[in-house]
Amino acid sequence: MMEITEGSHAVAEAVRLCRPQVVSAYPITPQTHIVEALADFVANGKLDAEYITVENELSALSACVGASAAGSRTYSATTSQGLLLMTEVVFNAAGMRLPIVMSIANRAVGAPLSIWNDMQDSISLRDAGWLQFYAEDNQEATDLHFLAYKVAESKEIQLPVFVCFDGFILSHTYEPIDMLLQEQVDQYLPKFDPAEKLDAKDPISFGMYATPEYYLEFRYEMDQAQKRAKDVIAKAGKEFGTMFGRDYSALTVGYLLDDAETVIVAMGSVCGTVKDAIDEMRAAGKKVGLLKIRVFRPFPSEEIAKALSKVKRVAVLDKNISLGAKGGATAIEVRDAMYGSMIPVKGYVLGLGGRDIRKKDIKEIVSLCENGIGDQFYGLRKELI
Amino acid sequence: MTLAVGCRARPGKSRDNKTGSWRVFKPSFDHEKCSKCGMCQTLCPEGCVHEDAEGFFDPDFTYCKGCGICATECPKEAIAMNQEEK
Ligand code: SF4
Numbered sequence: 001m002m003e004i005t006e007g008s009h010a011v012a013e014a015v016r017l018c019r020p021q022v023v024s025a026y027p028i029t030p031q032t033h034i035v036e037a038l039a040d041f042v043a044n045g046k047l048d049a050e051y052i053t054v055e056n057e058l059s060a061l062s063a064c065v066g067a068s069a070a071g072s073r074t075y076s077a078t079t080s081q082g083l084l085l086m087t088e089v090v091f092n093a094a095g096m097r098l099p100i101v102m103s104i105a106n107r108a109v110g111a112p113l114s115i116w117n118d119m120q121d122s123i124s125l126r127d128a129g130w131l132q133f134y135a136e137d138n139q140e141a142t143d144l145h146f147l148a149y150k151v152a153e154s155k156e157i158q159l160p161v162f163v164c165f166d167g168f169i170l171s172h173t174y175e176p177i178d179m180l181l182q183e184q185v186d187q188y189l190p191k192f193d194p195a196e197k198l199d200a201k202d203p204i205s206f207g208m209y210a211t212p213e214y215y216l217e218f219r220y221e222m223d224q225a226q227k228r229a230k231d232v233i234a235k236a237g238k239e240f241g242t243m244f245g246r247d248y249s250a251l252t253v254g255y256l257l258d259d260a261e262t263v264i265v266a267m268g269s270v271c272g273t274v275k276d277a278i279d280e281m282r283a284a285g286k287k288v289g290l291l292k293i294r295v296f297r298p299f300p301s302e303e304i305a306k307a308l309s310k311v312k313r314v315a316v317l318d319k320n321i322s323l324g325a326k327g328g329a330t331a332i333e334v335r336d337a338m339y340g341s342m343i344p345v346k347g348y349v350l351g352l353g354g355r356d357i358r359k360k361d362i363k364e365i366v367s368l369c370e371n372g373i374g375d376q377f378y379g380l381r382k383e384l385i
Numbered sequence: 386m387t388l389a390v391g392c393r394a395r396p397g398k399s400r401d402n403k404t405g406s407w408r409v410f411k412p413s414f415d416h417e418k419c420s421k422c423g424m425c426q427t428l429c430p431e432g433c434v435h436e437d438a439e440g441f442f443d444p445d446f447t448y449c450k451g452c453g454i455c456a457t458e459c460p461k462e463a464i465a466m467n468q469e470e471k
């Protein structure tokens with residue numbers, strides 16, 4: 001059913017439709033509207049869940065770990081400092097193979113304190129074992145939650161998922177959303193059937209101690225589950241498409257790629273701006289395309305190498321920076337995916353801490369890339385440095 | 386044995402952690418000196434010291450991690466710790 005909704009409220013409604021049994025979260029800008037809306041649903045009897053209020057994010061995710069281990073479908077949401085405060089539990093939730101879904105309204109990380117958008121928070125936890133989905137618009141942000149539970153709870157995977165969408169740019173923006181109905185979601189997403197759960201009558205411990213004889217293999221198994229997730233996402237995304245008309249089987253999505261010479265690789269809401277800039281550049285005769293990365297973990301290396309095999313050059317946009325490394329995480333991983341080809345891959349770190357990315361910036365980056373200039377910050381205010 | 390997903394374990398699973406592999410120094414029990422007081426069995430953190438039919442004590446080397454607590458605590462100095470070659 002079409003409705004005009006704020007991104008956060010659309011996400012909250014999607015979560016409600018997924019029927020989580022336990023929600024635990026701590027409010028933090030720009031995630032607050034999501035958890036406020038869920039608290040309202042629970043208080044008003046529209047969501048039959050235990051809403052556990054806690055003193056901070058570390059406790060929020062800890063409560064989710066306990067609830068998920070006890071066999072409940074479990075949800076949380078956070079961003080930035082809140083996510084980093086959870087870090088220890090983020091790793092543990094993945095190691096215990098608990099299918100928690102957590103929304104990340106992406107925000108910059110302090111210091112300096114910034115409430116504005118970039119992707120430093122979730123990208124910094126890319127090694128934690130969670131799957132990471134990135135939404136371009138609020139329709140995607142909404143739908144990816146259904147997909148997230150479906151994939152996370154699949155017996156072959158049993159890993160938690162971050163559903164990431166840009167703070168403010170998406171979370172606080174009203175867009176038309178085709179919201180699924182409860183019976184549609186119930187059809188797509190069956191009740192959570194945990195592989196194993198805490199039960200006093202049949203005691204079990206989660207995430208037990210592993211000596212050096214076992215630890216390496218546990219990490220290997222997690223990596224294998226990440227790799228299997230590619231097929232599980234493809235299957236669950238296709239099923240979603242068949243049922244509701246929006247296909248999420250692809251880990252990456254191309255825009256005007258077929259004859260493109262310069263291709264921009266990006267994640268999240270900036271892809272909309274990039275498409276508009278591409279349309280204008282195409283009208284002026286420039287063959288530019290976009291490859292959007294929707295799933296960052298598991299990282300779609302083969303898909304990227306294949307999609308970009310015929311292009312002349314690649315410009316990767318990163319709203320994060322691995323300080324001291326060669327740029328942002330996406331550029332580094334895309335370059336790795338392209339290793340062995342002679343196609344130059346240039347990275348651009350931009351938009352950090354909420355700095356606007358405009359169509360003219362995208363055009364400027366394309367011409368920098370055409371001239372072989374890249375692997376640098378873009379848009380620095382020279383008068384400040 | 387295959388790994389349990391998420392290192393989920395039922396009671397008794399810790400027996401799979403064969404702490405004997407950690408050992409650098411191996412205790413040797415001299416029954417000549419032993420007074421059968423049982424301190425070694427009481428204080429062994431691995432609970433791996435067993436009493437035999439004659440009342441003497443010996444560790445199970447599958448789990449004896451070589452910590453040396455038994456040797457330190459034995460009132461008869463009946464336990465010697467020797468570096469083990471592997
Ligand atoms: S060395 Fe330590 S582990 Fe081994 S028998 Fe003595 S007390 Fe037990």
Ligand code: SF4
Pocket residue numbers: 414418419420421422423424425426442458459460461462463464
């Ligand atoms: S502590 Fe020493 S004396 Fe006592 S039982 Fe053990 S080995 Fe024998």
